[in-house]
Amino acid sequence: DQQVKQNSPSLSVQEGRISILNCDYTNSMFDYFLWYKKYPAEGPTFLISISSIKDKNEDGRFTVFLNKSAKHLSLHIVPSQPGDSAVYFCAASASQFYFGTGTSLTVIP
Amino acid sequence: NAGVTQTPKFQVLKTGQSMTLQCAQDMNHNSMYWYRQDPGMGLRLIYYSASEGTTDKGEVPNGYNVSRLNKREFSLRLESAAPSQTSVYFCATSSSGRPKEYEQYFGPGTRLTVT
Numbered sequence: 001d002q003q004v005k006q007n008s009p010s011l012s013v014q015e016g017r018i019s020i021l022n023c024d025y026t027n028s029m030f031d032y033f034l035w036y037k038k039y040p041a042e043g044p045t046f047l048i049s050i051s052s053i054k055d056k057n058e059d060g061r062f063t064v065f066l067n068k069s070a071k072h073l074s075l076h077i078v079p080s081q082p083g084d085s086a087v088y089f090c091a092a093s094a095s096q097f098y099f100g101t102g103t104s105l106t107v108i109p
Numbered sequence: 110n111a112g113v114t115q116t117p118k119f120q121v122l123k124t125g126q127s128m129t130l131q132c133a134q135d136m137n138h139n140s141m142y143w144y145r146q147d148p149g150m151g152l153r154l155i156y157y158s159a160s161e162g163t164t165d166k167g168e169v170p171n172g173y174n175v176s177r178l179n180k181r182e183f184s185l186r187l188e189s190a191a192p193s194q195t196s197v198y199f200c201a202t203s204s205s206g207r208p209k210e211y212e213q214y215f216g217p218g219t220r221l222t223v224t
Contacts, residue, residue: 043215099152
């Protein structure tokens with residue numbers, strides 16, 4: 001049973017526009033949420049995180065929003081760049097880590 | 110500074126064969142993890158080691174064993190490989206102390222095929 005879900009397998013966005021990647025979770029005990037980026041044939045790399053006591057965290061072009069009542073988090077990338085094309089995983093932590101299935105983002109030049 | 114290294118990069122096994130996947134880190138991190146990634150399943154935690162000398166089961170531990178040899182090395186062993194263990198295996202590490210413990214650093218992966 002998937003505790004962290006990413007319902008959109010893929011997303012295409014024009015360069016310069018905003019990319020919004022979504023993630024839903026079921027376990028209210030999760031206290032920390034992260035986003036990872038993965039290029040083909042490489043391991044995931046940490047992108048940005050948010051604690052459950054916050055509702056927003058920003059780092060340059062990347063912003064993560066957390067809506068605890070809806071058990072939903074999103075990653076906003078603005079402006080999107082071709083180098084952002086990758087698979088993005090959300091992850092949540094209680095006593096251990098649970099990952100979503102990933103969303104493949106394509107930024108079109 | 111190599112970060113997290115994994116060997117081998119690729120491996121093909123026959124059903125019933127055994128093998129050990131190796132992971133080493135030079136980041137002086139306390140915690141180490143083994144994940145598998147399958148299409149449509151995301152990454153799933155197999156085992157983890159919060160510190161040298163300790164190991165714990167993750168979400169999908171059946172069919173695997175682990176050894177935390179020292180602070181740097183964490184190995185994953187398949188005693189009798191099955192086709193269901195065909196996957197990409199990732200090792201990861203993290204520091205201790207919140208929130209650093211939540212940021213994991215991944216190796217490049219081992220692609221394993223069991224025929």
